[in-house]
Amino acid sequence: MRRLIAILTLACLCRSAPAAGIVRVVTRDPAGTPVADAVASLTLVGSPEALTVPKEPVAIVQRDQEFSPYVTAVVVGTRVVFPNRDTVQHHVYSVSAAKKFEIPLYIGDAAETIVFDRPGVVTLGCNIHDWMVAYVVVLSTPHFAKTDSGGSADLTSLPPGRYRLEVWHPRLSAKVDRELTVAEHDDTTQVISVTLRPDRRIRRAPDAGGADYR
Numbered sequence: 587m588r589r590l591i592a593i594l595t596l597a598c599l600c601r602s603a604p605a606a607g608i609v610r611v612v613t614r615d616p617a618g619t620p621v622a623d624a625v626a627s628l629t630l631v632g633s634p635e636a637l638t639v640p641k642e643p644v645a646i647v648q649r650d651q652e653f654s655p656y657v658t659a660v661v662v663g664t665r666v667v668f669p670n671r672d673t674v675q676h677h678v679y680s681v682s683a684a685k686k687f688e689i690p691l692y693i694g695d696a697a698e699t700i701v702f703d704r705p706g707v708v709t710l711g712c713n714i715h716d717w718m719v720a721y722v723v724v725l726s727t728p729h730f731a732k733t734d735s736g737g738s739a740d741l742t743s744l745p746p747g748r749y750r751l752e753v754w755h756p757r758l759s760a761k762v763d764r765e766l767t768v769a770e771h772d773d774t775t776q777v778i779s780v781t782l783r784p785d786r787r788i789r790r791a792p793d794a795g796g797a798d799y800r
């Protein structure tokens with residue numbers, strides 16, 4: 587009996603803690619230049635995983651009349667705040683299907699906290715300053731990361747299994763969606779070639795002597 591319990595205990599330990607894997611996603615354009623601000627996500631095929639919503643809200647700041655960060659990735663249910671650190675008012679809004687909202691003109695900490703409760707991409711703008719744009723990528727998987735200036739994003743603590751890998755970027759010309767298998771102790775790199783549309787954002791020119799946007 588004691589031996590049986592020992593075997594069962596060992597079996598439980600082995601099942602409850604499979605060795606996690608790591609996938610490093612590297613995004614490059616056709617010229618080989620690293621692509622930053624891409625969101626890489628891995629979704630376990632066939633079995634939804636529990637999501638851990640951050641206790642504290644995530645902040646997307648407005649500073650120097652720009653949003654920061656430009657791209658933010660969160661799980662469904664995450665609360666986001668939009669502190670305005672400028673001395674001019676901003677009017678943050680979204681008309682995206684995944685989250686429609688607006689926070690009328692304010693300076694400092696906005697009274698409202700926005701809950702991103704549906705998966706999808708939400709485009710943020712400011713009603714006063716047309717050039718201000720940012721994105722919130724709302725995901726229903728706990729495995730995601732944003733590429734850094736070297737085009738690299740590490741997805742760690744991956745339970746072994748079959749995953750769908752998706753890569754999103756504001757200017758991506760074609761969807762990146764592929765399947766891959768993560769085995770125990772895996773440490774692999776996926777190099778993703780992405781083609782970006784031209785950046786058509788209107789750049790702010792505060793000293794150009796044009797209209798007074800304040």
Ligand SMILES: [Cu+2]
Binds near residue numbers: 651675676677712713
């Ligand atoms: Cu503004």
